[in-house]
Amino acid sequence: MQWDNTVSNDEKPNEKARAIRARQRAIGRELRRMYDDVAQEPVPDDFLDLLRRIDDAEDARTGKKVS
Amino acid sequence: MVSSSPMRQHVETGQKDNGDGDFKTELLALIPFLRAFARSLTGNQEGADDLAQETLVKAWQSRATFIPGTNLKAWLFTILRNQFYSDRRRAWRQAPWDQDAAERIPGGGEDQIFSAQLSDTARALRVLSDEQREALILVGAGGFSYEDAAAICKCAVGTVKSRVARARKALMEILDGDDTLAGVTRPAEGDAAREIMAQLDRLAPPETGETGGKRRPK
Numbered sequence: 001m002q003w004d005n006t007v008s009n010d011e012k013p014n015e016k017a018r019a020i021r022a023r024q025r026a027i028g029r030e031l032r033r034m035y036d037d038v039a040q041e042p043v044p045d046d047f048l049d050l051l052r053r054i055d056d057a058e059d060a061r062t063g064k065k066v067s
Numbered sequence: 068m069v070s071s072s073p074m075r076q077h078v079e080t081g082q083k084d085n086g087d088g089d090f091k092t093e094l095l096a097l098i099p100f101l102r103a104f105a106r107s108l109t110g111n112q113e114g115a116d117d118l119a120q121e122t123l124v125k126a127w128q129s130r131a132t133f134i135p136g137t138n139l140k141a142w143l144f145t146i147l148r149n150q151f152y153s154d155r156r157r158a159w160r161q162a163p164w165d166q167d168a169a170e171r172i173p174g175g176g177e178d179q180i181f182s183a184q185l186s187d188t189a190r191a192l193r194v195l196s197d198e199q200r201e202a203l204i205l206v207g208a209g210g211f212s213y214e215d216a217a218a219i220c221k222c223a224v225g226t227v228k229s230r231v232a233r234a235r236k237a238l239m240e241i242l243d244g245d246d247t248l249a250g251v252t253r254p255a256e257g258d259a260a261r262e263i264m265a266q267l268d269r270l271a272p273p274e275t276g277e278t279g280g281k282r283r284p285k
Contacts, residue, residue: 051123
């Protein structure tokens with residue numbers, strides 16, 4: 001898209017820049033929403049199981065070493 | 068006798084865990100963010116959760132190298148990102164495919180099946196280059212500083228800034244099609260990436276500064 005440089009060169013770019021910034025903010029909100037939607041999901045059990053397994057492995061390891 | 072690593076400055080509790088329990092508690096608290104970042108990298112839930120779990124295991128194994136008091140979230144994100152690219156390199160070696168074609172097609176590659184469930188913005192995100200996408204997500208959604216994002220992506224701060232700016236412009240072009248201000252039209256999917264590149268060339272001459280997308284408040 002080209003500006004018509006023969007006519008008023010001031011107002012249109014400013015308007016357009018404002019509109020672009022507003023649009024960018026809206027897209028930014030949408031990106032954060034997508035990210036936050038996932039971050040707010042409850043952590044699936046798989047993850048908790050995984051951390052528990054790490055625990056068990058650690059208990060076994062340190063138990064051996066400390067004694 | 069267990070000697071604690073010099074890196075680990077946690078208060079000795081006299082209990083068996085030397086601060087590992089604390090570390091695990093912090094890991095647990097950050098899982099939601101690992102999942103969110105992983106989802107944005109892979110574009111699908113299953114792959115993302117596998118990636119986040121691999122990250123947890125790696126983080127646990129490498130916990131002695133984490134320096135307490137530094138940014139654990141950024142440290143974890145770095146591990147996750149490394150894991151993502153190394154998994155994908157391995158996948159490419161196993162099943163070579165046309166990367167150029169995959170990058171041209173929104174929802175191409177592994178997330179194709181899921182693209183129908185994705186919002187327009189999520190789909191548009193898939194069209195960006197990996198570098199632009201990760202920079203935009205870290206800064207624009209994850210709330211990381213440009214400095215932290217640069218550390219995570221292993222590049223210069225200025226590079227992150229320009230990737231974020233380009234990503235923002237590109238997303239807008241993808242979402243809004245030919246008429247930037249219409250806000251409703253959607254480009255035909257296959258043509259999106261080619262069209263963006265053409266539009267970027269037209270809209271963003273090297274001198275920049277006029278579109279407002281890069282202008283930052285003081």
